[in-house]
Amino acid sequence: MRILTKEEAKFIDQWAPTKGHLPLALLMENAGRGVAEAIVTATEEENRSLDVVIVAGKGNNGADGLVAARQLEEWGHEVRVVIPCDDKSGSPLFQQQLAAIEALEIPVLTLADGDVFEAADVIVDGLLGTGLQGELQGPILELLDRMEAHVDTYPDTLLVAIDVPSGLNANTGAVAEGTLGMDLTVTFGAPKQGMCLYPGKSYCGEIIVKGLGFAWETALLDESNEHFPTELITAELIDALLPEREPTYHKGSNGHTLIIGGSDGMIGAPLLAAEAAVYAGAGKVTTVVPSDCLRMLQTKIMPEVMTGSFGNLLHLRMHSSEKQAVAIGPGLGRNEETTTLVKNFMTTTEVPLVIDADALWALGHMDIVGHEFSKRERPVIMTPHLGEFARLTGLTIDSIEANRIEVARQFAIKYQVVLVLKGAPTVVASPDGLVAVNSSGNEGMGTGGMGDTLTGIIASLLGQGLEEVEAAMAGVFLHGAAADFLYETRHVGFMPSEVARQVPYIMTEVVGSE
Structure with missing residues (x-):
């Protein structure tokens, strides 16, 4: 709308x-x-x-x-x-x-x-x-x-x-x-x-x-x-965007999504993202973490998710090869070695890419690295909350909140990225100047791990064939609508993993909602 x-x-x-x-x-x-x-x-x-x-x-x-x-x-x-x-x-x-x-x-x-x-x-x-x-x-x-x-x-x-x-x-x-x-x-x-x-x-x-x-x-x-146009993200819009599945589709038809993240004490973040990608319909999901975190991941992750590890840039490139979507950042940590590694990967890879959490931190100010993203054939998707976006831009949180739509629009145009600026409400801005305002979501979502779940949903949809801006819009709506369903019975205390599990039901409800 x-x-x-x-x-x-x-x-x-x-x-x-x-x-x-x-x-x-x-x-x-x-x-x-x-x-x-x-x-x-x-x-x-x-x-x-x-x-x-x-x-x-x-x-x-x-x-x-x-x-x-x-x-x-x-x-x-x-x-x-x-x-x-x-x-x-x-x-x-x-x-x-x-x-x-x-x-x-x-x-x-x-x-x-x-x-x-x-x-x-x-x-x-x-x-x-x-x-x-x-x-x-x-x-x-x-x-x-x-x-x-x-x-x-x-x-x-x-x-x-x-x-x-x-x-x-x-x-x-x-x-x-x-x-x-x-x-x-x-x-x-x-x-x-x-x-x-x-x-x-x-x-x-x-x-x-x-x-x-x-x-x-x-x-x-x-x-x-x-x-420039501004849209409201509604169920009717998402119905039009969600990929249709033919009777002959198999796991290879529905995209292979890679989640890169994790660090000591933060293994839950990539786990949440990976499981959300499964619930959002990815054909295959692989999660890779630093080598010293692999065993912990394997004891926690759902059996439907494949696992692996990385220790250098070559490993990341090998893991991301032939993946339809890659999400990087959940729980990565902020030590200097990891920051340098993921920054080099993000600014040199051409894979369909969702950048979240600690990977955003690794980028620093966008004026330093933004030109690398503007040269890509396909835009990256960036999913900062207000604090992360303030660091990327040098703006204050108050100034961002005061003009959320235009700030997001100009950022996306300048760096040729798809921006998911999380908050109340979340807005999605595209490189061509379109901004879409999400109509779903509630205050009960203010808990750790919700952003990781969103990242997994968006990456899953990207891997299933949606364009970057479509995956971002559909992801934020489905994420918020799943939380809205849980909000009907509990205004607080529902978990990101519960939101992820609700997503396939919301997708079924949305399809054909007109």
Whole structure:
């Protein structure tokens, strides 16, 4: 599913009247009616006339709310409009819609009129939408404060945002002080990027997408559109990506995946990755560890996984020969000898490669080694968490979190890699500028070994024939969806190995999910 930045949404709004011959007023009618329909659907069990307050700013977001007010009144509900102040200036479309509201004698109130939310069953936030500039302040902030006070007293009040909650940055997911958490957010065309990122995601409530009355994707195909695409990773997307298996397939058809990792005291990491690769459907899996760790691995690993050892660069090259996918890093350790060895291997091999954990540490800053990856025929997949990514880039964790999608996108483009930036949410960035935001996963995944399991799943899918960006997207979704299943019964305490064992069931559920 495509998700939009506020700049893309603006581009669509500009394209519609200039090249699509669709007046913005028509789009506004569709949007406002969509808001009204969402409210009626959400309250259909009430089966009565509702008291609805439309809080309208003076831009086009507020004008959408005024259209909703007209629709709801026509359908028999008691509606009043609240605007920030007596000054009725605003965008041309706002003024046009306000004139219609006044002609229909729908009450228009301001903060000066006392308790404007008295007896409200539904309050609709149409103050700002994607038009936030800086912090919330003045009458806007006071209106939101009063809305919050009403909901504190009457918690059954339904709060509905138009497009995005006021105060939420539609690109980054940051929220200004005073932003209210909504029960519903009715957005248009597609979700906005910031609605899929934290903390903004937790302020939106249920997200309902309403159409604009035309295929808005056509606008983004215009040659003047210079925005890179951003997608939401959903079950439907993964269904389309997962490899189909013919009845004649055998273990050689489903890829041979190699896991390179392990060190003294860290043998569990490559073990988890290898077993996850098996559960994700790899035809064959081999795990190789330093020579002095081999016996320990063999006493712990599942019988379906082959084992081996390495001590030098030649060993790594021999083990990786004729493998369809190689994952390196889980539990490798950070001693100087190992760091030098794996760095030399990663920067000289051409095998399909997933780089994780201590192998990322071995790379150091990407400006030193990144040119080696940009020369590859196939991109490597890198799977850092925030701390590892900060070391690779020299950026602070706060600066990465503040602009997660664009930072990931520029990194992937610069070094021509597929980046899996783990976190809440995990994002996948490709060398051509596409970024995909994962929709699965939960806070119960914050435990050691989850990243190793993810690495094994991605490597397994890569070995089964998916392209690097496809394997990364499918891997992060399946990993998170498996954890979501376990989360239904335990919010914490489920183990990475349990997540791996759940993956084949999620794959079966996802296939044909449409």
